[in-house]
Amino acid sequence: MNIAVCLKQVPGTTKVEIDPQTNTLVRQGIENIVNPFDTYALEEGVRLRERYGGKVTAISMGPPQAEAILRDALATGADEAVLLSDAAFAGADTWATAYTLSRAVDKLGPCDIVICGRQTIDGDTGQVGPELAEILGFTFVSYVSQVEEIDGEHMRLKRLMGERYEILEALLPAVITVVKEINTPRLPSLRGMAKAKSATIPVWGAEELEVDGNKIGLTGSATRVIKVFFPQRTQRAEILEGELPGQVDYLIDRLREANLI
């Protein structure tokens, strides 16, 4: 079974805060991390290989320093890794990203399953998985919480669709996006770390992927960001005062006046 896992390097947002005085981002030595949702995707890929055999290839598109998350992926069980990096890829929207990833999946050879996290924590769109499936012509199943069984050409999956758990049968090859309850990602092994340290991670650019230059990066993106701004968070709570019972009465009065309760 050939499994590809898509990973993205993102800024570690837990350290990102807004300075209320200057209304700018406070970045205390911002550190880049692997998108947390993608660690569940990688773990599921490794578990499927352990159950059914085959190979797990970790793919990331990003700047050269994104190689770091691919080394981590090798240390936690991926067999191979490839970095898609080229100045021409910068500024890609979800479609151009999905297109670039699809060229890499094609180049890797026959693929049975592509696994992605449900969304990234920086862009938050969750669109690359479904768009990638459509471009590859693969089956797509979102929000997978359990891979129950893979049997020949099919797999049986459990997924969380809003409030509803669904059991689906899906034809391979398929792209799935996974939610965090699917597994608990393992820590890197000593052997894995040694392997990761010495591994050569190929870097594929626009030339190696033989991509259409009009479909990548900013040029290939149908959408354009025209403005980025900080959300208004000027509202400060009216902190209620006095004895607690009085505060509770006051609160209920305000909520009743506003027809909220």
Add this chain to the structure above:
Amino acid sequence: MGLLIDLDKCIGCGQCIEFCPFGALEMVGGKVEVREGCTLCGACLDSCAYEALIIEELEATPAADESYRGVWVFAETKDGEFSRVAYELLSEGRKLADARQSELGAVCLGHDIGAVDSLIAGGADRVCVVDSPALADFPEDLCARKLAEVILEYKPEIVLAGATALGRSFIPRVAAILGTGLTADCTGLEIDPETGLLMQTRPTFGGNLMATIICPGKRPQMSTVRPRVFKPDAPDQTRKGGVIRLDFNSEGVTSRTKLLSFVEDLAETVKLEDADVIVAGGRGLEKPENFAMLEELAGALGAAVGSSRPPVDEGWVPYPRQVGQTGKTVCPKLYIACGISGAVQHLAGMQTADVIVAINDDPAAPIFEVATYGIIGDLFKVVPMLIDRLKNG
């Protein structure tokens, strides 16, 4: 192509360095330089008072196909009824269509779709219905293909869908088939009076930043829109509109997925996304049994019960109740946060609620920064008082 710095204009103030979410700008010899890691997101452009930052493109964007006209809403159904978000989008879509002096359409796919009068009363001039037994379980691949086909035939210039679990899973495939742009999870839509383009605003970076996005060269312009952001109009039963029933030719077409079974996870309680009032608990609840107190408060208010992340991670409440960046996004009229400190990831999922009440014993908790009313105190005293007053007047 890339981010360029006009060295004649750059005064080396460093303002843009603070704005870059990726840490890709640095000061070298009194001027700003772009390092590796720039994603061309554009966050820095507006930060420069001297217009020294430019994103250079290779070629001008090709003009969009002018034959696309009108605004369409994908009307999602759940258990045989149209979702509330469909009416919210019709209300907003009506404004956009009027601004463009064009028609508002609604499109729905499925099986045994009942009367669609309510969509017309909600603002639609025309409703397209694709009804077939083959679409009964909403096979996403077949529905995506059919919706793309119908869009190519009727050519709406804007297509809106709810950013629900289904919308965010299914609509990207439609956009990919059409080869057009899609903006996820929008919270603001507006027509640029000069260009006539749809300006789509969405939170990004876990709610830390807002981005306004356009789709200048491809049609249709597509958005998924966060539920509960727009208010549905009161239905106007006198409105007239047309209904078009389209065939679905299921011959030789098989979905690549098959729904075998399903279970509703929270069947008996009010669904979080649909709730007008939400009572949510955090780590301050201390143990799972204490959620019973929130259930009681919710019962007195007709509210749904939500949670921040720690109670879910601790296994006190199931994951579908989690509100926040990695859970659900909600926008109720009233959100009562009990023992929730207000990590930015939680705020990202609830800060657009109309009124937020925060109950927390830590006066420094960030939840008070987004709250409308704050009670600094012991929630184990405050919540029972609230229940008592609500039940006994």
